[in-house]
Amino acid sequence: MTQEPTTSPGSPDFDADVAIVGYGPAGVTAATYLGMQGVSVIVLEKDADLYSRARAVTVNDWTMRIFQDFGIDEIVKRDMDVARALTWKTYDGKVIFRLGFTDGGLGHAEYMIYQPDMEREIRRNAEQFDSIDLRLGHTFTGMTQDAGGVTITAQDTDGADYRFRVRNVLGTDGGSSSVRKELGFNMIGKTRPRRWLVIDGEITKWWPECNELVFWSDPERPVVDIPLAKGNHRWEIPLQEGETDADFDTEEKVWARLKMLGIDESNARLKGWAFYSHHLRHLEAWRGRHVTLIGDAAHLMPPWAGQGMQSAIRDAQNAAWKYALVAKGLVAEDILDTIQSERWQHVALMTEMTKQLGFLIEADDPKLIKLRNTLGPYVMHLPGLSKKMLPNTDTNRFEVGWVTGLPKKDNALGRMIPQPEVYATTGIIHRLDDLLGQGFFVLGLDTDPREAMTPEQVSGWERLGARLITVVASAAARSDADTIVDHTGTLRRWMTKYGAKIIVLRPDRFVAAADPTGLDVPPARGNLEFTAKHTSVFPKNLREFARSLRANLPV
């Protein structure tokens, strides 16, 4: 049966402003941000129930900052354990490499998670938004695009066909994305030849190292040994030459492999196992007219740095506020091109970093192993190594996107602002984001932004809903509703480091504009055109950029 499109109040030609296809962590993140803005969303998710197996294992400070936006960081944390380090060890106990997680200044730690619990919580939170029309068990079957929008065809839980119409679509339907297939977009890249057996269990009796994240680095028995939250545990084991999935088709055979690691039925309960091939693939273009693909639908990386799901969540954050501006008619749809340009830089870096970490476990050439085991213990003491090798505030940066001007080493453009504690007129201490809330903010250091900006700049940002705020060192300097007190001096040091008295923050906490580079609202495509002319500063294309990042990594 084909139902005719219905109309929704507020947008007579559309059933909703946005369709989200896929309700994994990226889909929920995007839907939540849009729901918070009252933007109407139809979500299609083919599975009726939450996927019960853990896939992602960790979240870092940026992802937690997103959950803080949702007001649920303290809630999800109850089901998480703080992660401290990644350690590569040999079975005789020698530590060949160790990377500690450092405080990136974003206001959160790194956590080990149990994905089904985390997902249940973010889904539960999203239920509060009336503008989200969640259709679980509904399958996306196709779409047609025209100048005004997209008509989507879908199947409901009874298998009945129907269609509806939206302005824009966000494809968050994972590695096997139907939206991507419908667009006819193909990913480029490689699939690694090794197949991995991934075993999930629950600890029933403690064993040494059961709470340590260890990459057992042995050519015969390499294992990624991961303590998940709440007593859950995961072992990632590459299949050896000649082994196939069929060699692990019974519990007995899976136990036999675990027993080689010293784990048996007295230590753990087996919850399940699966086989994975690791992909290094991405789309050259994420956007096709009114449709943008993000997360695994646009890029795939191996798991060793715990960055796959998190990259998808960050893509969703980046996309959602832009989709909201477009839905409200505040910025031209061209802004959607900056989702890829901004996010690809970070995704490429995370992919390269993952490959480097993978080398430390997958190496099977005896010469390389010798080199790794000899040099690793020295290299790991190099100052600043974990800052180089793990995601942090410096690498969170983007250079090509929705900013006014050209991001450079010594300016604030495209950087995520740290999150110190601050207070306002009540004197109650808050984390910065909690005090600000969602939206655009113009921050003036000891300066009322209105006095430092042109009336056009002020009205341009206010049109996007910006609040103008003066940042002072102490309440004695000034105290009114538009003042925040940076009593730790963190914002002052950060802005001063980048030579800015005024910065404009986007809803994702990245700097869109700053003095002295310029305080105008960026054009819809930001500096995309502008950077193309600056090939001496920016590589000709982003693949080349990823290659240069790889060359600059320390191992």
Ligand SMILES: O=C(O)CCc1cccc(O)c1
């Ligand atoms: O191999 C995996 O699945 C991820 C291991 C991991 C966990 C936590 C942090 C991190 O950087 C990597």
